Amino acid sequence: MNKIALSFAAVAALSLAACSDKAQNEAAEAANAVATDVSNTAEAGVNSVDNALDAAGNSMDNAAEATGNAAEATGEAAANGANATANALDNDENDGEPGK
Template sequence: MKKALLPLAAVAALGLAACSDKAQNETAEAAEAIGADANATMSEAADDVEAATDGALSTAENAADRAGAAIGEGADRVGNAADAAEDELDKNN
């Protein structure tokens, strides 16, 4: 009777070993999928940060351009006023 159980035990052990390999493969595949998802998420996050940074820099650049234009216009007005004042002084002298 003990001799009859030995082959059954061996077959059962091989079956468990096969399940164990399958379980290991499935676990490895799941880990790879999680890693791929994490990489994709990080890549998307990096792209989002880059896009937000580009947008912020573009907005700041536009604001600086507008400020520069306003300063230039103000300087032109001051220059025109100085020229007009000089012309008035020349008329009176």
């Protein structure tokens, strides 16, 4: 985008040499307007990229947290299953009567 702005500035500078004062001022104002537009467009693009990267980072954080929660739930379920199996085996050894 800087190349575009420099091209317009170069054209404006070359045309200024052959123009009247009023035309030179108008050409300079036009060149400044183009440079401002290019700068604003570039800044908007940077802001869009920053926002997209922030959103992607938040999504990754959320996914990592969900994965951790799922792993914890899986561990708890496995522990509960092991306890249930141990209790069933203990009950079976006592003919189904706990504490015997």
